[in-house]
Amino acid sequence: MPARRARANARHPALPATPRRVVDGLTPASEQHRDVHWCRDEPLRVEDVAAAERFIERVGFAACLTDSRRPGPSLYIAVCGRRDAVMPRNVQKDEEASHTWLLKDDLLRRGRVYYAKLARGKAMFLAPRLVPHFQAIWGVRKADEASRFSPDARAILRVLRREWEMSTADLRVDSGVTDRPAFTRALDELQAAMLVVPSEVYYRPKFTYIWTLAVSRFPDQLRKRVGRDVALREIARAFLDTAGMTVPGELARVTGLSRVDAGLGNRALLAEGAAISPRRGVYLLAGL
Numbered sequence: 616m617p618a619r620r621a622r623a624n625a626r627h628p629a630l631p632a633t634p635r636r637v638v639d640g641l642t643p644a645s646e647q648h649r650d651v652h653w654c655r656d657e658p659l660r661v662e663d664v665a666a667a668e669r670f671i672e673r674v675g676f677a678a679c680l681t682d683s684r685r686p687g688p689s690l691y692i693a694v695c696g697r698r699d700a701v702m703p704r705n706v707q708k709d710e711e712a713s714h715t716w717l718l719k720d721d722l723l724r725r726g727r728v729y730y731a732k733l734a735r736g737k738a739m740f741l742a743p744r745l746v747p748h749f750q751a752i753w754g755v756r757k758a759d760e761a762s763r764f765s766p767d768a769r770a771i772l773r774v775l776r777r778e779w780e781m782s783t784a785d786l787r788v789d790s791g792v793t794d795r796p797a798f799t800r801a802l803d804e805l806q807a808a809m810l811v812v813p814s815e816v817y818y819r820p821k822f823t824y825i826w827t828l829a830v831s832r833f834p835d836q837l838r839k840r841v842g843r844d845v846a847l848r849e850i851a852r853a854f855l856d857t858a859g860m861t862v863p864g865e866l867a868r869v870t871g872l873s874r875v876d877a878g879l880g881n882r883a884l885l886a887e888g889a890a891i892s893p894r895r896g897v898y899l900l901a902g903l
Contacts, residue, residue: 660696
């Protein structure tokens, strides 16, 4: 590991002491709070799949391969173990990006955390405890599927409900959605509605994902009913607990919530005393 660390440091030299940040206005205390909880410190870096699962459970939700130019917790940054991690252009030859990608594959196989493209096409991990809350915001009832989904998405969903799981190539053939971009868009619809997830990935004899119904992996969580107001509050709580502070628009950018909904969640924390607000749109974790 020291050799890999030395090579990584050579590829990613430290940024200046005052780099341009995606999130402005954070206090030193909140930055240090994030360093600890988001594993942005060398001794805390994520190295194996068990550590990755603990990281996701702790933060509640995290992106997969975003770097310091995007707000929010990220598995890639946790693997790098530094605050200023930047994804190189040639990710195929980057050890940290490759290691993050392989950890993602292992997380899929184990099925202990939720992974899919969620709101606005964001590839995210969810801790099981937050699956009911995300589903309360973005889930689609069966009665609404005909009006909410495209014909291609409904065709794919019919096949998966019959076969339960299927590889990408077979699913394209059986659903009749043979146009690759159309198939991808339809799968994105179903993932965003928390109905379909990738459950396995194979690289030989050729690269393919195995797709399955989300309820097959997280039946209890997806059948649990949560009110929208509770869901917004708990999503906001999960972020603030590990971020320490949130500034205007940050929660919305990280989760895909609208700014109105993000504000409702943050103000619910304020009402119960879990947060304080020194100025409009800024929320601090109480006691930090």
